[in-house]
Amino acid sequence: MNIEETAAKISSMEIRGAGKIARAAASALKEYALELKETDPKKFIIALTQAKDKLFNTRPTAVSLSNALSTVLAGASGESVDELREGVITAAELFIKNSKTAIEKISDTCSGMIHDGNTIITHCNSTVAIHSIIKAHSHGKKIRVYATETRPWRQGFITAQALADAGVDITLIVDSAVRFFMPETDIVIVGADTITGNGSVVNKIGTSQIALCAHEYSVPVFVCAETYKFSKDFAKGESVIIEERDIAEVIEPGKLPGVKIRNPVFDTTPPKYIKSIITEIGIISPHEVSDTIQKMFGE
Numbered sequence: 001m002n003i004e005e006t007a008a009k010i011s012s013m014e015i016r017g018a019g020k021i022a023r024a025a026a027s028a029l030k031e032y033a034l035e036l037k038e039t040d041p042k043k044f045i046i047a048l049t050q051a052k053d054k055l056f057n058t059r060p061t062a063v064s065l066s067n068a069l070s071t072v073l074a075g076a077s078g079e080s081v082d083e084l085r086e087g088v089i090t091a092a093e094l095f096i097k098n099s100k101t102a103i104e105k106i107s108d109t110c111s112g113m114i115h116d117g118n119t120i121i122t123h124c125n126s127t128v129a130i131h132s133i134i135k136a137h138s139h140g141k142k143i144r145v146y147a148t149e150t151r152p153w154r155q156g157f158i159t160a161q162a163l164a165d166a167g168v169d170i171t172l173i174v175d176s177a178v179r180f181f182m183p184e185t186d187i188v189i190v191g192a193d194t195i196t197g198n199g200s201v202v203n204k205i206g207t208s209q210i211a212l213c214a215h216e217y218s219v220p221v222f223v224c225a226e227t228y229k230f231s232k233d234f235a236k237g238e239s240v241i242i243e244e245r246d247i248a249e250v251i252e253p254g255k256l257p258g259v260k261i262r263n264p265v266f267d268t269t270p271p272k273y274i275k276s277i278i279t280e281i282g283i284i285s286p287h288e289v290s291d292t293i294q295k296m297f298g299e
């Protein structure tokens, strides 16, 4: 896939989910570097940067995308085009490999935090959250899962089917049924698109309502997140740009004359509603995020 194709697939959400977007972008940049015919090192970097910008401009909220692109481009060091190319390829391959290893590590940890007999609510479709639940199930734990439908895109269908295919006891519920099921729930497990310095979690719209409701019932909220979802640029969740998508995803345009429609697709959950952020480098409480970011980025 070339840059345009990858960018189009990310924009249209054919490729979606913060981790998958990051890996697809890294892979596209690698392919681009491989095929780029430019012989002048400066022009080679300019072309790569333009490709990076095209990918970056596809979806504004998930920091995983910009972190992946910056990591890959940072690999471009050296004097010659061959060295620059080699650096980008190596950095992209390493990013993809590390991101897959991170999913394994996080799901090892998270599955250990899921206990026999637990009932779990999950929201949207997070690769790492699903992996964790399936791992707990494969360890013989008897668990029940409620997956929210996740309007308007209904990513919950993908989650529910993946869990059903793995043999997990899974029930699909509409988003507004979360409070109805919370009293029988032991843990909420979700993924993340961006985690800010103050420990806020930006994830699929509705996550913050679920977390608020979990707080009401003293149900812990676990966020499974690879560290490349940590943002060095945003100290607070409220500063993250929240993507608003086409209203046609919500309702057929013109169906309700005179009615305004809005479609924000992510929201911010404040740190006080999150019990733990489970990363590949360990379990972090929201108030430890800023230290972790400092260690990661040296700022």
Ligand code: RUB
Pocket: 016, 017, 018, 019, 020, 062, 123, 124, 125, 126, 127, 128, 129, 153, 155, 190, 191, 192, 193, 203, 204, 265
């Ligand atoms: C997906 C979403 C997921 C996170 C984490 O939103 O909010 O919970 O991206 O996913 P969208 P993962 O469908 O709009 O991309 O754990 O797979 O990175």
